[in-house]
Amino acid sequence: MQAQPEKKHSSTCDSKEDSNKLESRYQFCGNALRITRDFSNNLGISAIIWESGLVLCRYFEQEKISFSGKKVIELGSGTGIVGILAILLGGDVTLTDQPVVLNQIEFNVTSNIPVSIIQRSKVSDLRWGKNEDQFPTDYDFILGSDIVYSPHxxxxxxxTLQHLSNQNTIIYISSKMRETMGAIDFHEKLLPQHFNSELVHRNEEKEINVYKVTKKAREQPSA
Structure with missing residues (x-):
């Protein structure tokens, strides 16, 4: 499957300031989202709505992707916009990040998810390489946007991806292809050592790629 170019989309943004918080409004897949960034807690890059996340949301919209009845986990949720959309598209979603970011995610989940389906959301502390073994290995989907920025x-x-996934898991990673931050090496050299990776979408203007990734089957020992 060849990567599809970016199409026109229905998302709009209308921001307003309220003390130390900034609310931005978007529309994806017929859902109006209100995403608040909290600048009062020194969240740094976690208080940014990254273009990679918006591109991934647009990809879900363009491809009419449904997460209905699926078990989903989002890595590095930040504001939670991608995971929130996945809930609204039917998924049972765990949104994860470092502990300091969780209040921001929980606020946005509560602001966007109807009470009738709030039980399909969960917000959890997940620090890569440290506590992923506290999470299951049977996710149907793993989502990540702008999580490829630090070679360290x-x-x-x-x-973490290896632990959370199995051969049936579909992983969507949306990345700004910053050579200086190692994104090209990660997607072209490191990731293919462990996973099958397919470029399914590219935003030429923003230099953002969306990859569909699956776990490689283990090699069977020879008799």
């Missing part, structure tokens, strides 16, 4: 963390990220 690549081994831990690979270890």
């Amino acid at each position: 963390d690549f081994p831990s990220l690979i270890k």
Whole structure:
């Protein structure tokens, strides 16, 4: 499957300031999202709505992807926009990040998910390479947007992906292809050592790629 170019989309953004918080509004897959970034807790890059996340949301919209009845985990959720959309598209979703970010994610989940389906959401502390063994290995989907930016963390990220996935798991990773931050080496050299990786979408203007990734089958020992 060849990567599909970016199409026009229905998302819009209308931001307003409220003290130390900034709310941005988007629309994906017929769902209006209100995403708040909390600048009062020194969240740094976790208080940014990254273009890679928006591109992944648009990809779900364009491809009419459904997570209905599927078990999903999002890595490095940040504001939670991708995981929240996955819940609204039917998934049972665990949104994860470092402990300091969880309140921001929980606020956005509560603001966007109807009470009738809030039980399909969970917000959890997940630090790559440290506590992934506290999570199961039977996810149907793993989602990540702009999680490939620090070569120092690549081994831990690979270890986490290996633990969380099985041969039936579909992993979507949306990455800004920053050569200086190792994204090209990660996707072209490191990831293919452990996973099958297919470029399914590219935003030429933003230089963002979406990859569909699956775990390689273990080699059977020879008789």
